[in-house]
Every structure is written in structure tokens, then in C-alpha cells.
Amino acid sequence: MEGREFDAQVVLSPKKSPRGQLLSQYVCVRITRMDDVDIALFERDWNNTLYFFMMNADERIYMRWGGRDARGPEAYLNLDSLEVALAQGLELHRIDKAGGLPEFTRPKPRFPREIPPLVERTFARRQCVECHLIGDFDLVHKEEQTGNTDRIANMYRWPDIRTLGMELDVPKGLMVKESKGAVQTAGMRAGDRIASLEGTPVYTFADLQHRLDKVQRSAKQVQIGIERGAAKQTLTVALPERWWLTDLRFRQLSVDPRAEFDCRPLTAEEKTRLELPADGFAGEVTRIGGFAEMLRMHELKPGDIVTAVDGVVRDEVANTPDLFIKLRRNAGDTVMLDVIRGGKKMKMEAKTQRMYFRK
Numbered sequence: 001m002e003g004r005e006f007d008a009q010v011v012l013s014p015k016k017s018p019r020g021q022l023l024s025q026y027v028c029v030r031i032t033r034m035d036d037v038d039i040a041l042f043e044r045d046w047n048n049t050l051y052f053f054m055m056n057a058d059e060r061i062y063m064r065w066g067g068r069d070a071r072g073p074e075a076y077l078n079l080d081s082l083e084v085a086l087a088q089g090l091e092l093h094r095i096d097k098a099g100g101l102p103e104f105t106r107p108k109p110r111f112p113r114e115i116p117p118l119v120e121r122t123f124a125r126r127q128c129v130e131c132h133l134i135g136d137f138d139l140v141h142k143e144e145q146t147g148n149t150d151r152i153a154n155m156y157r158w159p160d161i162r163t164l165g166m167e168l169d170v171p172k173g174l175m176v177k178e179s180k181g182a183v184q185t186a187g188m189r190a191g192d193r194i195a196s197l198e199g200t201p202v203y204t205f206a207d208l209q210h211r212l213d214k215v216q217r218s219a220k221q222v223q224i225g226i227e228r229g230a231a232k233q234t235l236t237v238a239l240p241e242r243w244w245l246t247d248l249r250f251r252q253l254s255v256d257p258r259a260e261f262d263c264r265p266l267t268a269e270e271k272t273r274l275e276l277p278a279d280g281f282a283g284e285v286t287r288i289g290g291f292a293e294m295l296r297m298h299e300l301k302p303g304d305i306v307t308a309v310d311g312v313v314r315d316e317v318a319n320t321p322d323l324f325i326k327l328r329r330n331a332g333d334t335v336m337l338d339v340i341r342g343g344k345k346m347k348m349e350a351k352t353q354r355m356y357f358r359k
Contacts, residue, residue, distance in 0.1 A: 045067060132251075135157075164181060174193055196225030
């Protein structure tokens with residue numbers, strides 16, 4: 001589903017249809033340029049096809065709607081779930097007018113012109129300030145200020161809820177379709193409705209993703225409020241190791257070192273058989289990216305075992321060599337890999353690339 005096609009379906013909704021009747025109670029505004037938008041208030045995942053904010057005239061945001069994961073831009077875009085969100089937004093507005101919501105505190109304003117690389121490379125060229133450019137150049141600015149950046153906190157944004165074991169019944173909003181892993185262990189069941197995260201109400205997937213992104217990456221657990229029929233309860237969910245880890249390939253990031261290979265971590269038995277450190281990040285190559293051969297980045301093949309990067313074999317966070325490169329090296333660096341291929345050990349140089357996209 002392309003964003004423009006989806007947008008057309010929303011705009012052209014028949015006025016007498018349920019969706020049209022809900023939309024008629026809103027003043028719909030489409031933002032086509034981000035030049036003067038308060039990005040502190042309208043905070044979001046900047047790599048989305050479509051993103052809505054339901055708000056009042058005082059710019060109090062009731063909820064967000066949109067969001068995505070690595071599966072594709074339409075993963076959480078569903079017209080039925082939009083109808084659910086539109087109805088919830090109107091109900092929240094009614095409650096707000098009756099004084100039933102907490103006092104609204106607006107965050108300190110922040111605008112795209114406060115991001116120097118964005119001014120230099122976009123405003124100065126009279127180019128459109130697009131959403132993905134805000135997310136990328138904000139991260140570039142942090143990297144240029146510090147010489148590096150906290151990759152876990154800043155690059156691995158908007159964690160995937162499926163890592164916690166949640167699968168949503170998308171047409172029904174935050175209704176749980178399947179529960180497994182960490183959330184199942186905590187007591188979540190199919191049919192539950194997710195109502196809050198860390199005590200903050202959530203109404204849509206976008207709300208849930210936004211609140212999960214606020215959780216410290218070092219956190220060991222998170223509180224998720226659910227509704228099961230008329231009953232409400234709060235579940236304490238133990239966060240899996242590297243719960244924040246997401247697929248970055250669809251994101252338009254310049255600071256992400258593109259190594260063009262993926263690995264799976266070796267099992268304890270495989271490490272023992274190969275006489276590798278039990279706590280090392282050795283991994284088997286599972287995918288070679290399309291640019292690897294074209295740009296002569298490396299000569300890895302699926303099935304190769306990468307045991308070290310620049311002589312380093314273990315890391316306190318990374319459990320695979322490709323993750324080590326993303327966290328500990330900069331885009332454009334060249335690294336030396338220790339590789340086992342067909343039982344033979346070898347050294348192999350690998351280059352990383354800095355991705356540029358419509359800049």
C-alpha cells in the first residue's frame with residue numbers, strides 16, 4: 001500500500017460512510033513541508049509513509065496513528081484501525097472538554113532550523129525539508145558534535161514490539177492477536193487490549209511504539225497495562241536481551257555503517273567445536289547485501305564464520321560481528337575480519353559505506 005494511495009482512500013471516504021462521518025468531525029490538515037513544524041511537539045518516527053496526529057485547537061495531542069516496522073510501510077496502516085482511532089480521538093476530546101484529562105504541558109519548542117547539518121545541506125539549497133531528513137541530520141549532528149554517538153539510544157530507535165512477543169490484530173487497534181515470549185511469560189493473552197505502557201495511556205500502535213521508544217535501553221523490565229474484558233491489570237514484562245535491536249535497512253541513516261552482511265550468532269556447541277571463546281560474538285554469515293559485490297566491500301559468502309573484527313572477539317553488547325561493526329565502528333571505516341571458510345582460517349578486509357539518500 002503506497003502512502004499516496006492510502007491518503008487518497010482517506011480523503012475520498014464517502015461522507016455517509018462510518019469513516020466519512022468520523023472524519024467530518026475533524027479539521028483535516030495535511031503537512032507537505034516540515035520547515036516550520038515544531039518537531040518537539042510532533043515527535044515521531046521520521047521514516048514513515050504516513051503519520052496522523054489527533055489533537056485539539058490548543059495543539060494538545062490526544063494520540064498518534066501510523067508507524068511501521070521492517071516488514072513494510074503498511075504493516076500497521078489499516079483503514080479499520082484508523083476508524084477505531086478516529087472514534088477514540090473524539091471520545092478523548094469529549095473527556096478533555098469536560099476537564100477529565102490531566103493538565104497539558106507542552107514541550108519546549110524545537111524546529112528543523114536548529115539542526116545545523118539540515119540548514120547547511122537542505123535549507124541553504126532551497127530543498128524540501130522531508131521527514132526522513134530531520135531524523136537523519138539530527139543524528140548526524142549528534143555524531144559531528146561528539147565524534148561518535150550513543151548508537152543504541154540514537155540509532156536503534158522505535159523498537160519492534162514483536163521482539164517482546166506482541167502481535168496485534170491490526171484492524172482492532174491495540175487488541176492482541178498473538179502473545180508469546182516475554183509478554184506471554186508476563187501473563188498477556190490473545191484478546192487482551194493494551195491500555196498503557198509505563199503508566200502512560202496508549203490508544204494506537206503509534207502511541208505504543210512512541211512510548212516504548214522512551215524506555216531506557218538499559219532497562220530490564222517494563223510495565224504494560226492491559227484490559228481483559230472489564231478487568232484491568234498491569235503486567236511486569238522482563239525485557240529480552242537486546243530488546244531494542246531492530247532491522248535498520250529501511251531507515252535513511254547516514255551514521256549507520258553499512259557492512260552489507262548479516263550474521264546469526266553461533267550456538268555454544270558450535271563455539272566449543274570451533275574452539276572459540278564461549279562469550280565471543282562469532283557468527284555465521286546468513287545474508288550478503290546487494291551492494292557488497294558492486295562496491296567491492298568484501299568477499300564474504302553465506303556460511304562463512306566471522307570470529308573477530310580488528311582482532312576483537314567479544315563485546316559487552318554485540319552478539320554478532322555485524323552488530324559489533326554497527327555499534328563500534330563509523331560509516332566509511334575499513335575493518336579486518338577473521339574468517340573461517342570450509343574449515344580454513346583467513347583474514348579478510350571489509351569496507352563499510354555511508355548511505356546517502358536524497359540529500
